[in-house]
Amino acid sequence: MRTLALPGGxxxxxxxxxxxxxxxxxxxxxVQLELRDGRPGPVLGRDAAFWLHGTGVRALRNPGRRTATVHIVTPGILEETMTSTDDTAVAVPAAARTRRFPRLAGTGLLATLAAMVLTTAAAALAGAAGADFEIPDGGETIPLPGFAVMTGLFSLVGVVIAAALLRWSPRPAVHFRWTAVTLTVLSFVPSALSGATTTTVLALIALHVVAAAVMxxxxxRSLSS
Incomplete structure (x- = not known):
């Protein structure tokens, strides 16, 4: 048996x-049934029993403000998960999760390209403002294409993490946000310990923030939708 919880609306x-x-x-x-043509259907109250196969109902909706719950007896087709940010348990079909992967991948790819462009542009502005991006250990200066490459690489890692959480986490959006913020903060450490000038360190940290602010x-949002 599964439990479907519908927050208000x-x-x-x-x-x-x-x-x-x-x-x-x-x-x-x-719980209100939404009919095939989009018209509102019957509203079912507490203890009302129903089945949907062959009825043409295309959605279930909570017309009230309080959370409605539905117990579903099924041979294991539905997969229980948590999708709201207020810890409300909601049962989501496994197939619905699978359909979200292409959308997540598309969003991740576009966000990655945007992050690469913005980070590279920000690095160019920082260089013009006095950041030399020279790393003392190697004595080399990070070239502008290097910022694009590294931003793209780590952004794609973020997309992979998001996809894994979508598949296995009960609250993918919440868990991804905390994971990504934590990793972003940890990414400041190598820059701070690099031995570069203060201006360069601050510029590198700022570039990490720019990429994170995009990704x-x-x-x-893609995980929440």
């Missing part, structure tokens, strides 16, 4: 194949 798409053998009972609040919100 929430809507969950119905995938017909995943409800083929499912039988459900409203255990708290009210983290974009991937978090």
């Amino acid at each position: 929430a809507r969950v798409e119905v995938v017909a194949a995943e409800w083929r053998h499912a039988f459900a009972v409203v255990t708290r609040g009210r 983290i919100p974009a991937l978090t």
